Amino acid sequence: MSLRLSDLTKYSDIVIQCHDNPDADALASGHAIIWYLKRKGIPARFIYGGRNQISKSNLVLMINRLGIKAEHVRRLDRPELLVTVDCQYGESNVTKFDADHVAVIDHHQISGHLPEMSEIRSNYGSCSTIIYEMLQMENIDINSDINLSTALYYGLMTDTNGFSEISHPSDKDLRDLAKFSRSEIIMYKNSNLSRDELKIAGKALENAAFYEKNAYAIVEAEPCDPNILGIISDMLLEVDSIATCLVYSILSSGVKLSVRSCIKEVKASELAAYLAENLGGGGGHLVKAGALIKRDLLEAAGVKYEKETIDAFLKDRMESYFRSSEIIYAHDHVENLKNLTHYTKKEVGVGYVKASDLADSGHKMLIRTLEGDVDVKVEDDLYIIIGINGEIYPCRKQKFESSYIPVSGKYAFPGEYPPAVIDTETGERIELLPFAKSCLAKGGAGIYARKLDHRVKVFTAWDTEKYYLGIPGDYLAVRADDLSDIYIIEQNIFAQTYEKTKEQ
Ligand SMILES: [Mn+2]
CATH class of the missing domain: 3.90.1640.10 (inorganic pyrophosphatase (n-terminal core))
Structure with missing residues (x-):
């Protein structure tokens, strides 16, 4: 197809x-x-x-x-x-x-x-x-x-x-x-809003519902153009007692959502995806996101397509989002290793590129991947690793040499969007794959890990601003040689990369 x-x-x-x-x-x-x-x-x-x-x-x-x-x-x-x-x-x-x-x-x-x-x-x-x-x-x-x-x-x-x-x-x-x-x-x-639409925004804001415990608000707007929902939610977020908000409108084919968050514990994109999970789709940024819940899927899930039931459904989803998420700040978190199992990394084939092959040393470049844009400065000892699902991460030469072994043979990219870099100095877009070579990731000291049965957000030691989300089935991992290094491993990657350490 x-x-x-x-x-x-x-x-x-x-x-x-x-x-x-x-x-x-x-x-x-x-x-x-x-x-x-x-x-x-x-x-x-x-x-x-x-x-x-x-x-x-x-x-x-x-x-x-x-x-x-x-x-x-x-x-x-x-x-x-x-x-x-x-x-x-x-x-x-x-x-x-x-x-x-x-x-x-x-x-x-x-x-x-x-x-x-x-x-x-x-x-x-x-x-x-x-x-x-x-x-x-x-x-x-x-x-x-x-x-x-x-x-x-x-x-x-x-x-x-x-x-x-x-x-x-x-x-x-x-x-x-x-x-x-x-x-x-x-x-x-600047010809985006009609006067009637301005009125819709005003009326919607007048009827905002506030939920103080988790500092969020929900607003329903009459059927309107989705970008009016964005205008309403931008304004709501500026209110001092509101950290997160949901603005929605019930259209004939589905419910359009606009989501905002100004706290690091809630990524708007994640919340939007959660609200529309299995019922449509959603995504966006840390602060702003949108989603669509499809009418037929909502009805198939047993939710009547009427204002009252949709209101109640969305409020319930918001509540369960806040109730079900555990938050871990790695820098002051101690995992009880008794509840964890030791795993060893398998030798898996991944790809790597020397950053200096792509752009001149000293240039800033942006690596564009399915997971987001990553900014790096090109230095002679910088390597870019392409993981088993096509995910990208930068790595220093010293760590590369201790953790990876270059192997011969053509590199085959496993992901969906072939990663590219943009040299921000020249504006040039360069495909990564023609420069990629194969290597093997070595085992190392391994990790302690436990399988998650609920949502967990981890602020890692190297990024205290943005969390990594783990969902049921994923693993919470602690590096065996550095117990403060706590992170999430997605379940497929885990299965392909790790195996239970055999009893000595
Ligand atoms: Mn479209």
């Missing part, structure tokens, strides 16, 4: 459709495909259904100024190929039209049966990002047309609350590498 844009060129009668009540991401995505097909000499239509024609002023500006040709239709002559973008064929938010063949390109959670031709990347912040990468696969640079790059950039921006709810590295690539028109973006951004 995967799709390339060039697969579409086999058809001659093509219609691109986005969801009803299109947003900027849907418009940018549809526009980009039409743009691509036109380049290939294939005429295609871009349509949307539903009751309403686009009237929001930022979208009207975007359509007129970037030359987006989105037609509002009531009916459609059966096309040879129908491609739904930013939504999935058959979903409740997209008018159903018949077609000989259907293709789907979307970044939401999979909601039902998918056609053979599908490209779904649920962990992406926008559909624009997927199309940006699909164009790259066809060797097309979006920056060759400033209207196209501006549309895709704006699509990502609005779907991630002004980039604040971004988490996937590919989204960061689009954000950082698109050469867009700044003046256009400023113009759309």
